[in-house]
Amino acid sequence: MSSNNDMNLLLKIWRQPDAQTKGELVDYNVTGISPDSSFLEMLDVLNEQLVTKGEDPVVFDHDCREGICGMCSLFINGEAHGPGKSITTCQLHMRSFKDGDTIYIEPFRATAMPVIKDLVVDRTSMEKIQQAGGYVSINTSGNTQDANALPIPKADADAAFDAATCIGCGACIATCKNASAMLFLSAKVSQFALLPQGKVEGAERVKNMVRVMDEEGFGNCTNTGACEVECPKGISLDNIARMNREYLSASLAD
Amino acid sequence: MSKLDSKIPAGPIKDKWTNHKNNINLVNPANKRLIDVIVVGTGLAGGAAAASLAEMGYNVKAFAYQDSPRRAHSIAAQGGINAAKNYQNDGDSTYRLFYDTVKGGDYRAREANVYRLAEVSASIIDQCVAQGVPFARDYGGLLDNRSFGGVLVSRTFYAKGQTGQQLLLGAYSAMNRQIAKGKIAMYNRHEMLDVVLVDGKARGIIARDLITGKIERHSAHAVVIATGGYGNVFFLSTNAMGSNVTAAWKIHKKGAYFANPCYTQIHPTCIPRSGDHQSKLTLMSESLRNDGRIWVPKHMKDVEAIRKGTLKPTQLAEGDRDYYLERRYPAFGNLVPRDVASRAAKERCDAGYGVNATGEAVYLDFAAAYVRYGKEKAHITGLHNPSDEKILELGRAVIESKYGNLFQMYEKIVDENPYMTPMMIYPAVHYTMGGIWVDYNLQTTIPGCYAAGEANFSDHGANRLGASALMQGLADGYFVLPYTIGDYLANEIRTGAIPTDSPEFDAAEKNVTDTITKMMNIKGTKSVDHFHKRLGKIMWNNVGMARNIKGLKEAMAEIQQIRKEFWSDLRIPGTANSMNAELEKAGRVADFLELGELFAKDALDRNESCGGHFREESQTEEGEALRNDNDYAYVSAWEYKGEPADAILHKEELTFNDIELKQRSYK
Ligand SMILES: Cc1cc2nc3c(=O)[nH]c(=O)nc-3n(C[C@H](O)[C@H](O)[C@H](O)COP(=O)(O)OP(=O)(O)OC[C@H]3O[C@@H](n4cnc5c(N)ncnc54)[C@H](O)[C@@H]3O)c2cc1C
Ligand code: SF4
Ligand code: FES
Numbered sequence: 001m002s003s004n005n006d007m008n009l010l011l012k013i014w015r016q017p018d019a020q021t022k023g024e025l026v027d028y029n030v031t032g033i034s035p036d037s038s039f040l041e042m043l044d045v046l047n048e049q050l051v052t053k054g055e056d057p058v059v060f061d062h063d064c065r066e067g068i069c070g071m072c073s074l075f076i077n078g079e080a081h082g083p084g085k086s087i088t089t090c091q092l093h094m095r096s097f098k099d100g101d102t103i104y105i106e107p108f109r110a111t112a113m114p115v116i117k118d119l120v121v122d123r124t125s126m127e128k129i130q131q132a133g134g135y136v137s138i139n140t141s142g143n144t145q146d147a148n149a150l151p152i153p154k155a156d157a158d159a160a161f162d163a164a165t166c167i168g169c170g171a172c173i174a175t176c177k178n179a180s181a182m183l184f185l186s187a188k189v190s191q192f193a194l195l196p197q198g199k200v201e202g203a204e205r206v207k208n209m210v211r212v213m214d215e216e217g218f219g220n221c222t223n224t225g226a227c228e229v230e231c232p233k234g235i236s237l238d239n240i241a242r243m244n245r246e247y248l249s250a251s252l253a254d
Numbered sequence: 255m256s257k258l259d260s261k262i263p264a265g266p267i268k269d270k271w272t273n274h275k276n277n278i279n280l281v282n283p284a285n286k287r288l289i290d291v292i293v294v295g296t297g298l299a300g301g302a303a304a305a306s307l308a309e310m311g312y313n314v315k316a317f318a319y320q321d322s323p324r325r326a327h328s329i330a331a332q333g334g335i336n337a338a339k340n341y342q343n344d345g346d347s348t349y350r351l352f353y354d355t356v357k358g359g360d361y362r363a364r365e366a367n368v369y370r371l372a373e374v375s376a377s378i379i380d381q382c383v384a385q386g387v388p389f390a391r392d393y394g395g396l397l398d399n400r401s402f403g404g405v406l407v408s409r410t411f412y413a414k415g416q417t418g419q420q421l422l423l424g425a426y427s428a429m430n431r432q433i434a435k436g437k438i439a440m441y442n443r444h445e446m447l448d449v450v451l452v453d454g455k456a457r458g459i460i461a462r463d464l465i466t467g468k469i470e471r472h473s474a475h476a477v478v479i480a481t482g483g484y485g486n487v488f489f490l491s492t493n494a495m496g497s498n499v500t501a502a503w504k505i506h507k508k509g510a511y512f513a514n515p516c517y518t519q520i521h522p523t524c525i526p527r528s529g530d531h532q533s534k535l536t537l538m539s540e541s542l543r544n545d546g547r548i549w550v551p552k553h554m555k556d557v558e559a560i561r562k563g564t565l566k567p568t569q570l571a572e573g574d575r576d577y578y579l580e581r582r583y584p585a586f587g588n589l590v591p592r593d594v595a596s597r598a599a600k601e602r603c604d605a606g607y608g609v610n611a612t613g614e615a616v617y618l619d620f621a622a623a624y625v626r627y628g629k630e631k632a633h634i635t636g637l638h639n640p641s642d643e644k645i646l647e648l649g650r651a652v653i654e655s656k657y658g659n660l661f662q663m664y665e666k667i668v669d670e671n672p673y674m675t676p677m678m679i680y681p682a683v684h685y686t687m688g689g690i691w692v693d694y695n696l697q698t699t700i701p702g703c704y705a706a707g708e709a710n711f712s713d714h715g716a717n718r719l720g721a722s723a724l725m726q727g728l729a730d731g732y733f734v735l736p737y738t739i740g741d742y743l744a745n746e747i748r749t750g751a752i753p754t755d756s757p758e759f760d761a762a763e764k765n766v767t768d769t770i771t772k773m774m775n776i777k778g779t780k781s782v783d784h785f786h787k788r789l790g791k792i793m794w795n796n797v798g799m800a801r802n803i804k805g806l807k808e809a810m811a812e813i814q815q816i817r818k819e820f821w822s823d824l825r826i827p828g829t830a831n832s833m834n835a836e837l838e839k840a841g842r843v844a845d846f847l848e849l850g851e852l853f854a855k856d857a858l859d860r861n862e863s864c865g866g867h868f869r870e871e872s873q874t875e876e877g878e879a880l881r882n883d884n885d886y887a888y889v890s891a892w893e894y895k896g897e898p899a900d901a902i903l904h905k906e907e908l909t910f911n912d913i914e915l916k917q918r919s920y921k
Contacts, residue, residue, distance in 0.1 A: 066663070167329075167419075
C-alpha cells in the first residue's frame with residue numbers, strides 16, 4: 001500500500017562494527033515511508049533494503065514495540081527517544097516527521113553504557129545497580145502473611161506504583177550531561193521507601209545502590225532536571241529528592 | 255508403549271497437591287549445593303523459578319535473549335492476575351476458579367493441574383505483596399479487584415494497565431537478590447539453540463552469545479524451559495518481536511512431545527493493521543469490553559460512506575448500527591469469551607462490514623458509557639439538570655480514570671482521539687495455549703527437562719481466560735516447580751558436576767554450528783522477513799480463526815514449499831561470529847517454518863471445534879462452535895519423527911471427575 005502521503009527521508013545513522021572500532025555517521029536514503037508506520041518500522045524498511053543489497057543491516061535494540069520492555073533506545077535528532085513527550089522510540093510514529101527531513105540516529109551515550117554495535121549499547125551497569133539492593137529480602141516460600149493483613153494507604157501505594165513504572169531504558173542517563181543514573185536509581189529506592197515491606201532494609205538499600213552507581217562510573221547529579229524531561233514514563237524528580245533524604249538519614253545513622 | 259504418563263496423584267482432587275508434596279522426595283540443603291539447574295527464560299515463569307530454586311540452594315544458571323531479565327515479554331501484560339482470594343466476598347473459591355478455568359478452556363485441560371493452579375493462586379498475591387509489588391488499592395488501603403473475561407466474580411488483581419510489568423519486576427528483584435549472592439549466574443543476550451541429552455537425560459544446553467556469536471556449552475542436572483509462547487508463527491501478533499518457539503522446538507526435536515499446537519488465542523480487542531509496513535500488533539486490554547459496545551453499520555451503504563470518509567461513525571443513528579454481540583449473545587453481550595468475540599468480528603468483516611480501509615475493523619464504542627457514568631457522576635456531585643455536553647464531559651473523565659493509559663496508547667498509534675470517536679479494533683494472535691507436553695510435575699517426556707509458563711500446554715485447555723496466564727506463570731515458577739523438580743533431583747545428589755567435554759556435548763555443539771554455517775552459506779536473495787511474512791499470511795488465512803480440511807492441507811503443502819525456498823534462497827549478511835540480528839531471526843523463523851506445519855497438522859486431526867480452535871466442519875446451524883467429546887476429549891501430544899508431517903500422535907485421554915462436561919453457551 002503506497003499513498004501520496006509517503007515520505008522520503010535522509011537518515012544519518014551511527015555505524016560502529018564493535019566496541020573496539022571507532023564509529024561514524026553514515027547517510028542512507030529511504031523512500032516510500034508511510035506516516036502511519038512507527039520509527040522502528042521505518043528502520044525495518046531500511047534494513048530490508050540493505051539486506052537485499054547484501055549490506056550489513058543497522059542493529060538496534062527493540063522487543064515489545066509498545067513502550068514497556070525498555071529495550072529500545074536511540075538518540076533521534078539529539079533527543080533520547082526522539083521528539084514527543086512520554087514516549088519510547090518504539091512508540092514514535094513517522095507522522096512526527098516531514099517528507100524530505102534529515103534525521104540523525106545515534107546510540108545512547110555514556111561511559112557506563114558503551115556501544116556494543118551500531119545503535120546497541122551495554123546496560124549491564126544498570127543491572128548491577130539493581131542487584132546491589134533493588135529488592136525486599138523475602139523468600140518466595142509462599143509462607144508470607146495474608147496480602148490484606150497490612151493495609152497500605154492508597155496514596156502511598158499509588159506513589160510507589162508511579163515510581164515502579166521505570167522501564168530501565170537508560171534515557172535519563174543518556175540525556176544527563178553528567179551521565180548520572182540518579183533518576184533510575186531513585187525510582188527503585190522510592191518505590192520501596194513508600195511501602196512498609198521495603199522500609200525495613202531502606203538504609204542498607206540506598207547506601208549499597210549508591211555505592212555501586214559510583215563504582216560503575218556514572219556521574220554525579222547536579223539537578224539539571226534534563227532526565228525528567230526525557231523520561232518516557234514520567235518518573236519525577238521528587239524521587240531524587242526522596243532518595244537524597246533516605247541517603248542522608250542512612251549516612252547519619254552510621 | 256506410550257511415554258504419556260501424566261503422573262496425576264491419587265485421591266480426591268482437593269487433596270492431591272498436598273498429598274503429593276508430602277510424598278515427594280526432598281533434597282537436603284547441603285546436597286542442593288551440589289546440584290546445578292539451567293533455567294532458560296526469565297519471564298514470570300522462568301524468573302520466579304530461577305529465584306526460588308536459587309533460594310532453596312541449587313546453583314542456577316539463567317538465560318535470556320534480551321539484555322536484562324526484566325525485559326521478558328511478561329512485562330507487556332496489561333490487565334491483571336487472577337487469584338481466588340474472595341476479598342470481595344462475592345462467592346469466589348478455589349473450586350470456582352478451577353471450574354471457570356476448565357469451562358473457559360472448553361473442557362480440554364487436565365483437571366488436576368487446573369485445580370492446583372487455583373489452589374496456589376492465593377499465595378501468589380501474598381508473595382507479590384511481600385516483595386513490594388504495588389497493586390492497586392482502595393481507599394481503605396486494601397487490595398482492589400476488577401472483573402475480567404465475563405466470569406461472575408471479581409478476582410482480578412491489577413496494577414493499573416501494567417500488571418505484568420509490576421509482577422515481572424517483582425520476580426526480577428527476587429532474581430537480583432540471588433544474582434548478588436552468586437546463586438544465580440545470569441546470561442543475558444544469550445540464546446539457547448539446543449538441549450544436550452546424556453543417557454537420555456537432559457544435561458545441559460548449547461547457547462549462542464548474541465554479542466560475540468560464540469557458541470557455548472552449559473551443563474546442569476536439570477533443564478527448565480520457560481521461553482514463552484509461539485504466537486509469532488503468525489508473523490503479526492501481540493507478542494514481542496523476539497518471542498519464539500526455538501527453545502521449545504529444539505527440545506521437541508530431541509524427544510519432548512509437543513501438545514495441542516493448534517490451540518491459539520486470537521484476542522478480540524487489538525488495534526487493526528495500518529499497512530504493509532506493520533511489524534507487530536498492539537493489544538487493547540480486554541477490560542475495555544466492560545464499558546465499550548462493539549458494532550458495525552447495519553447497511554452496506556453506510557459502511558461504504560464511512561470508508562470514504564463522507565460519514566462519521568458518530569453520525570450514524572442508533573437504529574442503523576448492528577451491535578452484533580448483543581444481538582447474537584443476549585446473555586453475555588459484549589462480555590462473551592475471547593474466542594467467541596473474535597469469531598463474531600471476523601464473521602461481520604468477512605461479510606463486508608469492516609469499517610476501515612483494509613475492511614478488517616469493527617467499532618468499540620464508549621458513548622453509552624460516557625452517558626451512564628456522566629449521569630451517575632452528576633447525581634453524586636449534586637448537579638441538577640446538567641446539559642448533555644456536561645454529562646459527556648463528566649462521563650469521559652470517569653472513563654479516563656479507568657482506562658486513561660489505554661486510550662492514550664490508542665491515540666499514539668492510530669492518531670485519532672478515542673474519546674471523540676469510537677475505537678477501531680480487530681482480533682489478533684495473542685497467546686498460545688498449546689506447548690510442550692508436561693506431566694503433573696511439569697516434566698516433559700525428556701527426563702530432567704521441565705517446561706513452565708506459556709511454553710507448556712498445561713492449564714488452559716483450548717482457550718485461556720483473561721488474567722490467567724500471569725497466574726499460571728508465577729504458580730509454576732514460585733510454587734510448583736521448586737517442589738516437583740526436587741523429586742527428580744533427589745536422585746542426582748551423587749552424580750557430581752556434569753562435564754561439558756563429553757561426546758554428547760560435542761555432537762550437540764556441532765549440530766548447532768553446522769546449522770548456522772548452512773544458513774550463512776545459502777547466500778540467496780531473500781530476507782528472513784520475506785519468508786516470515788509469507789508463513790504468517792498462510793497461517794492467518796488458513797490456520798487462523800476458522801479452519802477447514804482443504805485450507806489446512808493447503809497450508810501444510812505451502813509451508814513445506816516456503817521452507818524449501820527458505821533453505822535455498824535466504825540471505826543473511828554479516829558474519830556468524832559477531833552480533834547479527836538477521837542470523838538470530840533466521841534461526842527462529844527456521845523453527846517456525848517447522849512448527850507451522852505441525853500446527854496445521856494438529857488442526858487437521860482435531861475435527862471438532864473447541865475454544866480457540868474452530869473447524870468449519872463442526873458447527874451448529876447458527877454457526878456456533880460444536881465440540882465433540884466422544885471423539886476428541888484428549889490432549890494431542892506429537893512426537894517428532896523427522897519431517898513435521900511425519901509426527902506421531904499420542905493421546906492423553908482427559909477424564910472429568912469433578913466437573914460435568916457441558917456444551918458452552920453464552921446465549
Ligand atoms: C500484550 C499482552 C498482554 C497480556 N496481558 C495479560 C494479562 O493481563 N493477564 C494475563 O494473565 N496474561 C496476559 N498476557 C499473557 C502473559 O503475559 C504471558 O502468557 C506470560 O507473561 C508468559 O510468561 P512466560 O514466563 O511463560 O514467558 P515470557 O515472559 O515470554 O518470557 C520468555 C523468556 O524466555 C526467553 N527466551 C525465549 N527464547 C529463548 C531462547 N531461545 N534462549 C534463551 N532465552 C529465551 C526470553 O528472553 C524471556 O526471558 C498478555 C500477553 C501479551 C502479549
Ligand atoms: S527513569 Fe525514566 S528514563 Fe530513566 S531508565 Fe527509568 S524509565 Fe528510562
Ligand atoms: S521496544 Fe519495548 S519499550 Fe520500545
